[in-house]
Amino acid sequence: MLQQQTRHVTMRERREWLLFALLIGPNLFLFGVFTYWPLLYNFYLSFVSWNFLRPRKRFVWFENYVDVFSQAQFWTIVWNTVIFALFSVGLTLLIGLALALLLNQPLRYRNGARAVLFSPVIMSGAVVAVVWSYIFDPRYGLIDQLLGLIGLNSPNWLGDPAWAMPAVIMVYVWKNLGYAVVIYLAGLQGIPRELYDAARVDGAGPWDRFWHVTLPGLSPVAFFLSVTSILATFQAFDIIKVLTNGGPVIATTTLIFHLYDLGFVSYNAGEAGVIAIVLFAIMLILTIIQLRYLEQRVAYS
Structure with a gap:
């Protein structure tokens, strides 16, 4: 009897977590794609020399920061x-x-x-x-x-x-x-x-x-x-x-x-x-x- 109750509670918790993931997942995905990824990629761009046209980006480390400041x-x-x-x-x-x-x-x-x-x-x-x-x-x-x-x-x-x-x-x-x-x-x-x-x-x-x-x-x-x-x-x-x-x-x-x-x-x-x-x-x-x-x-x- 105790095992059945424990199994029932576990299944209910899993369903709640699944519902939570289904509800929060799309929002996290959109935040990741349109907010966090651009922020990280922009941080990466600040260390390279690139004109949007060259196929390769050249790492210059802090040279861009020195030039700007x-x-x-x-x-x-x-x-x-x-x-x-x-x-x-x-x-x-x-x-x-x-x-x-x-x-x-x-x-x-x-x-x-x-x-x-x-x-x-x-x-x-x-x-x-x-x-x-x-x-x-x-x-x-x-x-x-x-x-x-x-x-x-x-x-x-x-x-x-x-x-x-x-x-x-x-x-x-x-x-x-x-x-x-x-x-x-x-x-x-x-x-x-x-x-x-x-x-x-x-x-x-x-x-x-x-x-x-x-x-x-x-x-x-x-x-x-x-x-x-x-x-x-x-x-x-x-x-x-x-x-x-x-x-x-x-x-x-x-x-x-x-x-x-x-x-x-x-x-x-x-x-x-x-x-x-x-x-x-x-x-x-x-x-x-x-x-x-x-x-x-x-x-x-």
């Missing part, structure tokens, strides 16, 4: 990436929070405003960039027309190295702002009203309620947005490609655009692999730092 333009591109990510994420989170607080109020037509604000998120980045390239035109663009009303001339947004990066940041923030607003709104509506009522009873003013109730309640949402937004900015490509093509000179060239330029324009697979490894390392380190230190300040309850 010794280029002055590489550090300029890294700085461009930092500036782009810092201002894009910071402005998106701050302006998104302000708009979410506004649209969380019982205003007329707020649902329509939410829809309009979110609409750029679902649009193609290339389409958004084409529209804004006309808006930025210094001769007949919308910004030039508006500045002309007060007697000012529009700068050459996309042709001047001093204005190109602010223009790209402006377009990127405009496109992704609606996503941050919607996520913030979901967080605001999840904060219990009883906390605000209790704060009012204790004599807390609007600023105290915002600082001690709203911000702690939004901390999980803000943490999620900070992680996803930073990762997204490091992968932003389409807007830069269409608006400035990385120029003028390299004023708007970021690491992801530099990777594209080395790999698919210059056909330098080795140095492109180095840039990809550097980009992966930066994103991994930033994510670990956020998970290790920022998450400790998140109030989940």
Whole structure:
């Protein structure tokens, strides 16, 4: 009797493991083929000299890394990436929070405003960039027309190295702002009203309620947005490609655009692999730092 029960338990465990393998297997296969294998192969490419055409790849070991790190333009591109990510994420989170607080109020037509604000998120980045390239035109663009009303001339947004990066940041923030607003709104509506009522009873003013109730309640949402937004900015490509093509000179060239330029324009697979490894390392380190230190300040309850 005991042996039959043991055999029955064993068969049930085997069926559960088989079901688990059938369910998780396709996902692991897709992850392996489209994520882990490209990552490993890219790591391999960073140690070879190859132009995508030669049948054989020549091992050069760390020569590609030395060449990339010794280029002055590489550090300029890294700085461009930092500036782009810092201002894009910071402005998106701050302006998104302000708009979410506004649209969380019982205003007329707020649902329509939410829809309009979110609409750029679902649009193609290339389409958004084409529209804004006309808006930025210094001769007949919308910004030039508006500045002309007060007697000012529009700068050459996309042709001047001093204005190109602010223009790209402006377009990127405009496109992704609606996503941050919607996520913030979901967080605001999840904060219990009883906390605000209790704060009012204790004599807390609007600023105290915002600082001690709203911000702690939004901390999980803000943490999620900070992680996803930073990762997204490091992968932003389409807007830069269409608006400035990385120029003028390299004023708007970021690491992801530099990777594209080395790999698919210059056909330098080795140095492109180095840039990809550097980009992966930066994103991994930033994510670990956020998970290790920022998450400790998140109030989940």
